Amino acid sequence: MSEWKRILLAEDSANDVELTLAALAEYKLVNEVVVARDGAEDLDYLLRQGKFQGRPEGNPAVVLLDLKMPRVDGLEVLKRMRADERLRTTPVVILTSSADDDLIVEALRAGASGFLLKRAPAADQVSGIRIVAAGEALLAPSVTRRLIDHFASRPSPRSEDLSLLKTLTEREREVFRTDRAGSLQLRDRGPSVSDRRDRQNAGKAHP
Numbered sequence: 001m002s003e004w005k006r007i008l009l010a011e012d013s014a015n016d017v018e019l020t021l022a023a024l025a026e027y028k029l030v031n032e033v034v035v036a037r038d039g040a041e042d043l044d045y046l047l048r049q050g051k052f053q054g055r056p057e058g059n060p061a062v063v064l065l066d067l068k069m070p071r072v073d074g075l076e077v078l079k080r081m082r083a084d085e086r087l088r089t090t091p092v093v094i095l096t097s098s099a100d101d102d103l104i105v106e107a108l109r110a111g112a113s114g115f116l117l118k119r120a121p122a123a124d125q126v127s128g129i130r131i132v133a134a135g136e137a138l139l140a141p142s143v144t145r146r147l148i149d150h151f152a153s154r155p156s157p158r159s160e161d162l163s164l165l166k167t168l169t170e171r172e173r174e175v176f177r178t179d180r181a182g183s184l185q186l187r188d189r190g191p192s193v194s195d196r197r198d199r200q201n202a203g204k205a206h207p
């Protein structure tokens with residue numbers, strides 16, 4: 001994020017906003033943070049309409065998006081972004097406390113760049129933002145494990161499920177193999193590339 005572009009935080013919980021802003025400040029991420037309190041306000045900012053009509057041009061470096069927001073939920077915001085050629089490539093990190101695997105899969109299908117759990121340590125949140133802003137995909141380790149278990153529990157893979165593996169790192173994709181009957185089985189995972197990258201970046205003070 002060398003140009004110090006804005007970060008858009010779409011979150012309706014005042015407590016979660018405070019925690020996220022504290023994490024960014026703690027690790028000296030100097031980007032300006034714009035807070036949208038619901039999905040409709042988030043879209044207004046992105047589309048430069050309503051009270052944001054006169055904002056400077058340009059898309060945020062990263063959108064941090066809560067899935068469960070009033071007026072317009074995060075999943076709908078994400079779908080509208082990916083349907084708009086002006087916003088299609090803007091990185092979106094889903095901030096979630098949900099254990100709903102189907103919701104995670106649906107958001108990945110809709111074009112989420114990555115997932116971070118709201119309860120994740122500040123270092124992991126900031127590291128994840130940097131990774132996604134650099135154009136890479138990100139899944140928090142616990143989300144990766146749930147996604148793996150979700151796929152592995154199915155009797156046979158669907159083509160759209162297999163396409164979601166592109167969001168994983170090479171090491172994470174090695175977890176999967178398709179046997180002759182077409183069912184997905186697990187290999188021993190070991191540390192993923194994103195796991196190692198998060199540990200390496202956690203102590204860095206600047207992007």
